[in-house]
Amino acid sequence: MRPKNLEKEEAIRTIALQIIAEEGLENLTMQKLAKAANISPRTIYIKYDNKEDLLVTLYIEEVLGAYEQAVLKDFRFDMNFAEGVKKLWLNGFAYFKNNRHAFALMQYGKSSPLLNKAYQAKNIKQGDYFGAVIRFLEYHAAAGTIRNFHQDIQRALLFSPLIDLMSEYFDYQERPEQIITEETLLQCCDVVIKGMLK
Template sequence: MRPKNLEKEQAIRTIALDIIANEGLENLSMQKLAKAANVSPRTIYIKYEDKEDLLIKLFITEVLGAYEAAILKGFDEKVDFETGIKKLWDNGFQYLKNNRTHFALILYGKSSPLLNKAYQRENIQQGQFFAPIHRFIQSNVEAGIISDLPFDAQRALMFSPLLDLVNEYFDHLNRPIQIITDEVVSACCDAVIKGMMK
């Protein structure tokens, strides 16, 4: 039997992310995607059941999976709180600013009911995404180093400013001066750490 052309599969995913980042999720159509990826519409349906299936797999596997791997790269749960958070922030900021199209879909994951439901399902059923971070927070709460709050609240305090800063980073990318520099990000990380510690 004829083997799958993995380059085409990758082209479909990459170009789907491009279109979503540049024109918006609401402007991604299967025909536009097929044409841009130099592929017949039918080919997309060989690899994905339908549009919803494509979007969910793109979000969960391609984007969240890679994001999780990047953010946890070299992260050691046993390290002290400040060092750990700094590592996660540094990993996260570097990854997101180098993967604008991934970041765009992550943002849609917070807005789009379809993607949000998929994320929720994934998060509840598997409980795997960010499990090391969950344990890291837990042990620091138990050691009395940070305040005892629900994990969802800790996560909001820890990561949402980072995502917002990346958003500002891209907004400012094409202006005369870049406001969101590595130094600014680092200072914000310090503020987050200070806020969470007892």
């Protein structure tokens, strides 16, 4: 049996992400992807059932998998609140800085019903990844360090500014000067922490 060419599998994923990030999800076509990856359209269908499967798989692996794993690096639920939040923010910043394409795909996940479905399907298992963050928040709410909001509300307060600042970071990458540095990011992180502490 002829073995799979792993380079081609990799090319499909990398180039799909690239097209999505640079031209938008709406401009990713199977034929364009095949041409850019120097393969036949058929080859994509050997590895994925169809376009939806490709996109959902990409989303789950790059956004719900790799990102969440990167964010939780060296993080423990029983960390000091300020330390923990800073760790999460810096991990996220580092990951996205090097994975601009994954960031673009994540943004699509917030609007596209297709990817949204994938998110909800994965949400059950996601407790395993983000479990540490959930426990972290519960732990500090119980200890009285922070207010006892619903978990989804805590997440919004804690991470939405980071995502928005990340957007700004990429916007400013195409301008003369960058306003989002690790320093300003940590200052923003302090603002968020200060707001949440009781």
